Amino acid sequence: MSKELLLIPGPTPVKKEILEALSQDTVSHVDPRMVKSFKNSLEMTSKLFSCDGEVLIIAGSGTLAMEMALVNTVKPGEKILILSHGYFGDRFTQLADSFGIEYDVVSANWGEHVGYDEVKGALEASQYKAVTITHVDTSTGVQADLEKLVPIIKEKGSLVILDGVCATAGAKEDMSHEYPGNIDVVLTGSQKALGVPPGLAIIAFSKDALEARNDMEKIPAYYADIKRWLPIMHDPTKYYATPSVNMIWAYEKALEIIFEEGLSARYLRHENYGKAVRRSLEIYGMKAVAKEDIAAVTMSCIKYPEGVDDAKFRSMCYERGLVLAGGLGSFAGIAFRIGHMGNTEADQLVEAIRIIGEVLAELGHDNRVEEAIKEFKNNM
Ligand SMILES: Cc1ncc(COP(=O)(O)O)c(C=O)c1O
Secondary structure: OOOOEEOOOOOOOOOHHHHHHHOOOOOOOOOHHHHHHHHHHHHHHHHHHOOOOEEEEEEOOHHHHHHHHHHOOOOOOOEEEEEEOOHHHHHHHHHHHHOOOEEEEEEOOOOOOOOHHHHHHHHHHOOOOEEEEEOEEOOOOEEOOHHHHHHHHHOOOOEEEEEOOOOEOOEOOOOOOOOOOOOOEEEEEOOOOOOOOOOEEEEEEOHHHHHHHHOOOOOOOOOOOHHHHHHHHHOOOOOOOOOOHHHHHHHHHHHHHHHHHOHHHHHHHHHHHHHHHHHHHHHOOOOEOOOHHHEOOOEEEEEOOOOOOHHHHHHHHHHOOEEOEEOOHHHOOOEEEEEOOOOOOHHHHHHHHHHHHHHHHHOOOOOOHHHHHHHHHHOO
């Protein structure tokens, strides 16, 4: 892997094998080698989500996947409920506005979880075609509790649309799990816990979600219409729009790596990384904005101790090869975001903790690097 520690909340460090797959000679999108890889990638994607319906792999980013989830299940004029614990939850309001979809929002204060009573109240008061959940909101480092949210939504007969962009392959997203009733759509992007460069929108539809699409004749989309794409997913020798040949190779390799590690082992590793990173940074007086029981396994949003200048701190880290992201919205300038997901290795996280401690010491804070690293290792 590259020497630079790319620890923003996506894109994430990309393994050499995946970059090698990406850099193979480009072939025709209908070449038998490509067709085989495409089919294999689709099969592994179905397995990743235990999806009983259809999965699609399309050139585009996570936002395309959000759009596809919405326009293929909800008609203009129908109403959805948006559960938002941050910037990306709120993005669904903009998407709904763009397509004339009505919505209500249950929002959490940034760094907190949506209140279950409030969600229940909204579901009692109105009938929603679908409810959106952001699994991990990348702006706050809060992770939704699917075990609690999905059942209360499914009881009311709404479709569950899960934004997995910052969670897929780091936290469990099992569409076959009876919550009761299962998740209907998981949408995601390639560049986070999947460990692939940015460029693929990946989306899974349950049988119920496909029925919702079949109930609509026309939808306000062309490229994002799954009806146009499904024939290609069934038979990649067909053409609709050119698939991203090299990215599919990279994605196929990434999925092989994920299944070699094993899903349970991978999810546990992510849990351990999250805990260990947050506990070690606490030694420096840096606390996550999210309480530990709702903190994400894939990334953390960490508040600075008094007197640390965000731009200066992050540029000093950058000079030492550690790339961190700034806070968003009300956390801009007072917090930074660190990714600990995908194929990031424990040694890379230890190195990041060392650099952060050294930079803090240079900025006049106590030098507690060895103690913080010990804390990381104790929590792994
Ligand atoms: C939770 C979440 N949803 C959606 C998106 C949008 O994905 P993209 O930037 O790939 O379009 C992001 C991007 O960071 C995200 O973190």
